[in-house]
Amino acid sequence: MNTNLSLYRIFCSVAEHKNISKAASELYISQPAISKAIQKLEQNLGVTLFHRNSRGVLLTAEGELLYQQVLFAFQALQKGEEDLKKIHELxxxxxxxxxxxxxxxxxxxxxxxxxxxxxxxxxxxxxxxxxxxxxxxxxxxxxxxxxxxxxxxxxxxxxxxxxxLTDVFVATQTYLDNLKVRSMDTKTDFIKQGNVMLLDGENLTRQYINEYLQANKIEPNQVLEVNNMDLLIDFAKIGIGIACVIKEFVQAELDTGLLTELKLNSLIPKRxxxxxxxxxxxxxxxxxxxxxxxxxxx
Structure with a gap:
């Protein structure tokens, strides 16, 4: 669209009032400026939009067609402004x-x-x-x-x-006691010999824990992978094994003794x-x- 929007606004005002003088009064524009704007719009479009007479102006057939479309466009713009105002207010x-x-x-x-x-x-x-x-x-x-x-x-x-967040290894005390019966000596042996439950390999947390285990030369012999930490916590609570979970998410269980945190020789850095x-x-x-x-x- 090569035509300035203000020309269409002037066009609509003239079409509504059927009078250049009234349109000029509404828009606070001089009558010559109104006439010049209509002439420019007609030149841009290559059609005559108004019939002029002593009483005022009337839309031509082409002008009537344009007026309906422009009126619809301005109504859409007004609705858009109202919707934006509503979005902001509500x-x-x-x-x-x-x-x-x-x-x-x-x-x-x-x-x-x-x-x-x-x-x-x-x-x-x-x-x-x-x-x-x-x-x-x-x-x-x-x-x-x-x-x-x-x-x-x-x-x-x-x-x-x-x-x-703090990553920790937790299990029930009963599960740890049973591991001790099988001649466990150090804390890290719990992870080496126990059933270690970790998030699956595509998880960012698992990658972080893998780096920790490798850096500390800890190699679990048996790993159970789960794709949901809530399941890890639930599995740990029923004594299936040792779960690597976020400490802040099981603080209540640690406080009540339902779960026990394994005290490792090297703490897992917070993330x-x-x-x-x-x-x-x-x-x-x-x-x-x-x-x-x-x-x-x-």
Whole structure:
């Protein structure tokens, strides 16, 4: 469209009033300026839009056709402005979040609860995947924000930390006592000889733990892989084996003695968890609301 939008606004006003003088009064423009704008529009389109007479102006057949379309366009623009105002006033929006099941349960839900109390009209969709898969979805721009363990290489992603997590090995005391019967001497022997339960190999947490085990020359003889940390915790609680879990997620069980933490010779370093997003792409108002909310509640 090569025609200036203001020309169409002048055209609509003249068409509605059927009078150049009244259109000039409504738009606070001189009558010669109105006439010049109509002439320019007619020249641009190559058609005559008005019949002139002593009483005013009337639309030609071409002018009537154009008027209906322009009127529809201006109504659509007005509705768009009203919708934007409504979105701003009510906090309407959509947010796509990627997160692992465990991080969703223990970290994301409290943020979501308070966020939706503040912005009840925001539509939230959650894709529960591993942190590695969540990062891939972020890079493909299929989600807006991901709650993940901090990766080694962020690439184009921005990372906003919200917590530090501690990985620990836990089991029931009964399971550990049974291992001791089989002549266990040191704490690390528990992991070497016991049934060690870990997240599957595609998980970011598993990769982090693998690096720790390799650095400390600890090689479990028997490994049970699970793709969900809640299952690891449940398996540990019924005495199936030794699970590598996040300490903050089993603190209640440790406090009550339902689970016992293995005291290793070398502590597993804490790691950061936070919200990652692609700052190089367009950031929606809803994303800004959510990230501001996270900052306020840390």
């Amino acid at each position: 906090g309407i929006g959509q947010l796509r979040i990627g997160v692992s099941t465990s991080l969703c349960k223990y970290l994301l839900l409290p943020y979501l609860k308070s966020f939706l109390e503040r912005y009840p009209h925001v539509k939230i969709t959650i894709d529960c995947q591993s942190s590695l898969h969540t990062i891939k979805l972020l890079e493909e721009r299929k989600i807006d924000i991901g709650l993940v363990g901090k990766p080694k290489h962020l690439r184009q992603l921005t990372f906003q930390p919200v917590a530090q 950061e968890v936070g919200f990652a997003y692609d700052a190089s792409s367009f950031m929606t108002q809803t994303m800004k609301w959510f990230l501001d909310h996270v900052n306020e509640h840390q």
